[in-house]
Amino acid sequence: MNEYEVNVFEEVQEWKRRLIRRSGMMNRLSKKAQVKINEWIPEKVHEMMTESIKAMVKATLLGSQLTTNKDQANGLSLMEKDELIRKKIAVYQKTAVVEGAGTGAGGILLGLADFPLLLTIKMKFLFEAAAIYGFDTRKYEERLFILHVFQLAFSSNEIRKNTLTEIEQWEMRKKELVEMDWRKFQQEYRDYIDLAKLFQLVPGIGAFVGAYANNNLLKTLGETAMNCYRLRLLQKAPEL
Template sequence: MDYETKIRSEVENWKRKITKRSSMVKRITEKAQGKLNQFIPEKAHQLITESIKKMIQTTLFGSDFLTKKRDTSALSLEEKEKLIKEKLAVYRKTAAVEGAGTGAGGILLGLADFPLLLSIKMKFLFEAAAIHGYDTSRYEERLFILNVFQLAFSSEEHRKKVLSIIENWEQEKVHLMDVDWRTLQEEYRDHIDFVKMLQLLPGIGAVVGAYANYNLLEQLGETALNAYRIRLLDNSLKKIDTE
């Protein structure tokens, strides 16, 4: 089996996994998270909202996450994905260490984790795009990155909408001149794992923070790999059709 055939199968399995109905355990956890949210200070919710809004603005218009454009045209898709996985391992470790450090400090340092973790996630996504050879200084590439982010951290229903955008990117991108940051921040906030909220609690925050951050980066890495696969495989099919 060649690599392209292998990843096509992996992409289909992944799409089924992210679009299937949530398990009962997941739904119960989400309800518990909703109740826990009531005990989190309003300051925390405001910080999350402002952090996400700032992250979106920086992603679309800033230079904080820009990476040097690299020539990877000579690399195969398998080689590019190996590089991305190596980068993911570094960012995953960084996120875990950062989560443990802020989690150990209780609620005040726990609050500081949200903007820091957002920055780590965005830097990874910009790296992944650059490895695939995309110019991250272009607005449309930044929009794609934000859609990958949404695909990783959204509700079941919203994921389906974003997946459709990713699958039809060449047609959809012309209609996406801006991002609904309010929807994005609400989806992200509501998707944050129940365990992530526990990071704000004293005593267990360090262990919880490291575990949550590691897994959130793992989830983002899997989403990024498959989102770019969908885009690249779609382009390869179009080339075949025009030949």
Template sequence: MIYEQQLQEDLFQWKKKLLRKSSMFERVSKKTQTKINDRIPEKVHTVITESIKKMVQATLAGSNLTTSEKKLEGKTLEDKEKLVKQTIAAFQKTAAVEGAGTGAGGIFGSVADFPLLLGIKMKCLFEIASLYGFDPKQYEERVFLLYVFQLAYSSDEHRRTTFEIIENWETKKKDLKEMDWKVFQQEYRDHIDLVKLLQIMPGIGAVVGGVANYHLVRHLGETAMNCYRIRTLK
């Protein structure tokens, strides 16, 4: 019970940090990227959106098949979270190795990094869901994972909207429509573009790729933990 009380306080602090206004640098970056997106022809957006949609759906299907069954009977929430933290740490190391390898390949390696990192992130989310006792084989749980993903990688306004859905999942999930894949891909790309930009530079690409991937997976893992804490503690 003491552990759950501490989690409530941790959740309060996380929510406060999550919903705070972005820094000036982040807001300027978002405005710049929005202007760039506005200049890209709609046909190009359609192609990118469809590509990422298929990539995510394929990754979800693959993760669904490979996620290991977890024996959670008799485990407390504290026990589960110890396993979750170990899982996130393992995926961080995997992502760092992958990022360093593709970063060393310059721009061509960075192109390969995108789907590989996406796969690592989705697999990580599936494992976390399983450890909290939720079945990612169920359709609504896979949809929930996509909203967790969006929450981790989105701008102020979209982050608040997404958090409201997650915080009130049991009531909101009934009214959800088809995922807006264009928004999904733009928010994700805008969030990671600046972080990953230096990865294409010769000489430092490997270091930047490894460090960036390590922190991107950590951020996703922490976001997922708090989202599942909200559902579990309710």
């Protein structure tokens, strides 16, 4: 093991500590309000939203699977893979910014189109991340892992802690995890982005809000994906 891998292991441990740190008061109050709103929504509406997002995600998974270069990082060291993923994050941030500004400038109708477009950008990025770190997304468990990374990036404290545990124990537990909890998946994602994206629907400021929010969402996803795959590659503290 080289010095770079030792440093990366320490970075991942620090990232984990930050990840499970308790959310701020505003985030906790916002989550409580969203939980209350979800309780008011009829069960049939929840079921419809869950099935819609499940279908949407599965469609983007298939599309991303077909368009990702799976051999782009063959033979690269961990340092080179990290450099490549940082470049990919920057590219996808720029793509998300353009998409957010465009749909935000269009007001409510185009703002509604932002959800599936941004979801597609995020899933495509996650397939790129998997390929860069050498994981084969043709395998079902790797596509399931991608969904767990996504959930880890965009969820509340309690769900985040549970998801991180599943990711840390992935090699032991991946055969037991047959399917995502799609209800939890869609609800956590919507609750996470609702506040960030709300003002994107307002004419005049929608473009700025959309660009800013999308940039931060891709930054969060990029950091999460990078460290999740590093975590799988460096299960134990390396020795010099």
